[in-house]
Structures are given as structure tokens and as C-alpha cells.
Amino acid sequence: MADLKLDVLAIAAHPDDIEITCGGLMIKLANSGRKTGALDLTRGEMGTFGSQNDRDAEAIAAGEIMGLSYRNNLSIPDSAVEYNQENKLKLAQVIRDTNPELVILPHWKQRHPDHLACSKLGFDACFLAGLKKINLEGDPCRPRKIIYASYSRTAEYSFLVDISDEFKQKCDAVAAYKSQFDSPEKAKRIFQPGLNVFDYMDTKSKFLGQLAGVAHAESYFVKESILIDDPQNMPVSSI
Numbered sequence: 001m002a003d004l005k006l007d008v009l010a011i012a013a014h015p016d017d018i019e020i021t022c023g024g025l026m027i028k029l030a031n032s033g034r035k036t037g038a039l040d041l042t043r044g045e046m047g048t049f050g051s052q053n054d055r056d057a058e059a060i061a062a063g064e065i066m067g068l069s070y071r072n073n074l075s076i077p078d079s080a081v082e083y084n085q086e087n088k089l090k091l092a093q094v095i096r097d098t099n100p101e102l103v104i105l106p107h108w109k110q111r112h113p114d115h116l117a118c119s120k121l122g123f124d125a126c127f128l129a130g131l132k133k134i135n136l137e138g139d140p141c142r143p144r145k146i147i148y149a150s151y152s153r154t155a156e157y158s159f160l161v162d163i164s165d166e167f168k169q170k171c172d173a174v175a176a177y178k179s180q181f182d183s184p185e186k187a188k189r190i191f192q193p194g195l196n197v198f199d200y201m202d203t204k205s206k207f208l209g210q211l212a213g214v215a216h217a218e219s220y221f222v223k224e225s226i227l228i229d230d231p232q233n234m235p236v237s238s239i
């Protein structure tokens with residue numbers, strides 16, 4: 001494990017969060033030859049549908065569709081992800097083991113308490129992994145960049161990523177979670193009342209894409225400024 005070096009690690013609370021929120025970007029990066037990984041904090045055992053074994057197998061299948069080089073699950077109890085030092089260190093050990101340059105975390109505004117805890121734990125873990133004297137195995141390291149993936153309640157964003165070519169593959173990865181989404185009724189009940197998860201992804205990514213002149217896009221957030229070298233060649237025309 002210690003010699004694994006990822007380009008990108010996405011961290012989320014539940015199996016399928018990564019696929020739904022940043023699956024397009026993860027696929028785009030993997031398709032361009034980057035080594036991508038996913039860390040799920042829980043095994044989703046509090047979900048209404050599906051056994052834990054089903055969901056474990058579905059996460060592996062979805063990871064194969066996304067072209068992941070690595071997937072791990074910390075098996076923290078679902079719906080009880082606590083923001084504490086023990087969990088920070090569990091995440092920080094994965095940061096050390098995989099040494100990603102880019103980390104994708106859930107946005108810091110959340111409805112589900114596990115998502116909120118995951119966002120905070122992930123940021124702190126990236127920091128702690130770089131401390132020389134902390135009680136972790138392996139060499140100190142820190143990701144160079146952290147970006148935040150959008151959930152349903154986050155409307156503002158820092159930048160968009162064109163996922164037109166990856167959208168179908170993203171939907172296939174989400175569909176791999178058969179226990180959650182293999183019928184319209186399940187998809188509706190699980191994700192959000194009155195919405196089907198595939199319709200939701202389609203509507204949202206088309207709306208975002210329309211803002212940037214592409215078919216489908218995903219939105220992301222950064223806390224730092226975005227530095228541009230050459231405004232003359234910035235994508236997306238103004239008029």
C-alpha cells in the first residue's frame with residue numbers, strides 16, 4: 001500500500017456519493033491516464049435498500065466503470081460519522097498511503113450530517129498527514145490541492161468541468177448501485193423525494209453545461225483564488 005501513488009483521491013461518506021457528485025470528473029481524469037482513487041467512509045448500512053454485501057459489491061463494480069486504481073472503505077458506522085481525532089487519523093493514514101496530488105471532498109454546506117463531517121474530516125486529514133511527529137505510518141505528505149464537489153443544496157460554484165463525453169459512463173457507474181437505483185421507485189425514494197437520481201443528474205449537468213456552452217458539466221468549489229495566465233484564451237465566450 002505504501003508505494004501506491006495516486007494523482008487524485010475522492011473522499012465521501014457513503015458508497016455512490018462520489019459517483020453522483022464527481023463521477024464525471026473522476027472518469028475524465030482516469031480516461032486521460034491519471035491514477036484515481038475513492039475512499040468511502042461508511043458502507044451505507046443505514047440505507048433503506050440493499051444489504052451491506054450488496055453495496056460492497058456494487059461499489060467495486062462502479063469503481064471498475066469509473067476506471068479507479070484504488071478504492072477503500074473505512075467502515076465507520078453509517079449515519080454516525082463523527083468529527084473526532086480518531087477518524088481524522090484514519091483518513092490521514094489513507095492520505096499518507098496514497099499520497100494524492102488532488103483531493104476531492106464534499107462541499108462544506110450539507111444536509112446529511114455524515115457529508116458535513118466528511119468534508120471537515122477530509123480537510124483536517126490532509127493537514128495532519130503532513131505532520132512529521134504525528135502517530136501515523138509512512139512518510140509525511142500533503143495533497144497540493146483540495147477541491148469540493150457539489151451536492152444538491154449547493155448552487156454557487158468556483159468552476160465547471162465539461163463532462164459531456166463522460167456523462168453516459170457516469171450514469172452507468174451510478175446504475176451499478178442496483179440495490180439503490182434499479183427501479184424508478186427506488187431511485188425516487190432513495191435520492192430525494194419527487195426526483196429520480198438519473199433525471200436529477202441529467203437536469204443538473206445540462207443546466208450547468210448550458211452555462212458554459214457544453215452538453216453536460218459538473219460544478220466544483222475552491223477556497224483559494226483561481227489564477228489565470230492568459231485571459232485572452234479563457235474558455236466560454238462572453239457574447
Ligand SMILES: [Zn+2]
Nearest residue numbers: 013014017112
Ligand atoms: Zn451520502
